[in-house]
Amino acid sequence: MNITSKDITAAVGRLLLAALFLLSGFSKLTGPAATIAYIESSGMPFPKLAYLGALGVELGLASLLVLGVRTRLVAAAMAVFTVVTAVAFHNSLADQAQFVNFFKNISITGGLLQVAAFGGGMLSLDVFLARRKAFALAR
Template structure:
């Protein structure tokens, strides 16, 4: 039987990361609008929040794609996603916000699966583990 576990893990990482990359590039092209939106939500330190969002959505998403420090990256991204759901999509009476809120929770669930099972055989983490002579799990 053919084992697609490594391929499936990398495709899953890429599919999750693409959403963050698109959102990050959107924020990068409109910093004033993004900062104003963060400020209107009542979050403190809107400029710092903007920079943190860029770090997660561009930096950590890139690390997720290549599978470096995958478990830690996935946990931080999951926490960011849950916080974003509560900060920006908390009007559950609005159908669009309701959908976005639960979409964010679902994305966080996928990220937590990556945190639990690792980046898979096709990741920088696995490459580094092989070089160090450690066993790489083939299941994730």
């Protein structure tokens, strides 16, 4: 396997996209009551379920993104989550901070859609597992 700068860039890109989600997830994990209260204050239904869903995306899917497991599907699911988060929590666009956070989410969604479109690259478990499967079938 010949690793190129493109492969390294793709892996670093996945890591950097996931870092924001992982940090946010750990923050939610350490302060569940405050997070659930914030979700509740936004008017979202089932705040405890939304909290668990957010943890699943921010810790679970972000970890899979870093590793490059089911990368395209994971990135697409995270993109949907990120748009929903923008609309649900950063929708007061007259407030400058909310405006910036809304469009940061939209920009992050763009990066996730790039990963969804082009995959995780050579330095992903997707590629490793596909090669392993092909090798086993060739035997």
